[in-house]
Amino acid sequence: MDTAENKETETGQIPSHAQVVIIGGGVIGCNIAYHLTKRGWTDVVLLEKNKLTSGTTWHAAGLIVTSGFTTETSMQLAKYTRELYGKLEEETGQSTGFRDIGLLQVAANEHVETDLRRKAAFNKHMGVDSHELSPKEILDI
Ligand SMILES: Cc1cc2nc3c(=O)[nH]c(=O)nc-3n(C[C@H](O)[C@H](O)[C@H](O)COP(=O)(O)OP(=O)(O)OC[C@H]3O[C@@H](n4cnc5c(N)ncnc54)[C@H](O)[C@@H]3O)c2cc1C
Incomplete structure (x- = not known):
């Protein structure tokens, strides 16, 4: 180097x-x-x-997310990584092609719904923008 x-x-x-x-x-x-x-x-x-x-x-x-993590350590690592990738081109002049987008997770049954709600609560606690959408709102976006 x-x-x-x-x-x-x-x-x-x-x-x-x-x-x-x-x-x-x-x-x-x-x-x-x-x-x-x-x-x-x-x-x-x-x-x-x-x-x-x-x-x-x-x-x-293609999958650099801040969702699905269940420990503060893994979530902090994921958040740090996304922030780092977002500024690498500015810092190095080399584009990584990284796009800072969100993701949609769909609950097809009650068990998954409960699990996603628990994860969403943790996401919010860790400062990750996280919202629950109705089936109609999902269709709209
Ligand atoms: C199909 C698939 C999907 C995945 N999806 C995700 C995901 O969505 N999100 C996520 O976080 N993780 C995902 N993972 C896991 C993630 O890809 C791995 O955890 C991560 O890539 C491991 O990185 P690494 O640098 O340890 O290994 P690698 O990326 O495998 O790098 C090891 C490198 O070492 C080189 N090498 C090996 N031996 C030598 C040697 N003797 N001399 C010189 N070079 C050598 C190899 O050529 C290779 O380039 C996925 C993995 C797979 C297989």
């Missing part, structure tokens, strides 16, 4: 040493590289055997 190291990797050569070597360029590896360099680590190398995000990460690219 350091400029000198970047130049080396751009030529296809792997640096002979580094302070940190991350193996795997999925969401976890990229995330670690981003946050380490954000905190001032300059000698970070990420090794990916195929293409960045070509592992399981690409399967999940």
Whole structure:
């Protein structure tokens, strides 16, 4: 990630040493590289055997939600992630294609309805904009 190291990797050569070597360029590896360099680590190398995000990460690219979480930790992580992705292009000049949209969950029976209401209450408690809609309102949108 350091400029000198970047130049080396751009030529296809792997640096002979580094302070940190991350193996795997999925969401976890990229995330670690981003946050380490954000905190001032300059000698970070990420090794990916195929293409960045070509592992399981690409399967999940469309679903970055703040719904369905049942612990404060997972909800905070989800909120932080959405906020981060929303400003990455401004910060790095590279577009991730991320669109900050909501989602609609439909309860097809009473059990799911009860579950969604419980999750909606938790969402609201955690500051996530969450509303219950009637069947007619769903048709309207
Ligand atoms: C079908 C499907 C749908 C999913 N949907 C969602 C979802 O909606 N929301 C959600 O949050 N999660 C979802 N997940 C889970 C999510 O995709 C994974 O938890 C996440 O991608 C894991 O990221 P990772 O970086 O650990 O692994 P990966 O993305 O798999 O990255 C690992 C990387 O390491 C590289 N690698 C492996 N070995 C080496 C080596 N020896 N040297 C160099 N590189 C190596 C691989 O090529 C790969 O790029 C889904 C998963 C799947 C399979």
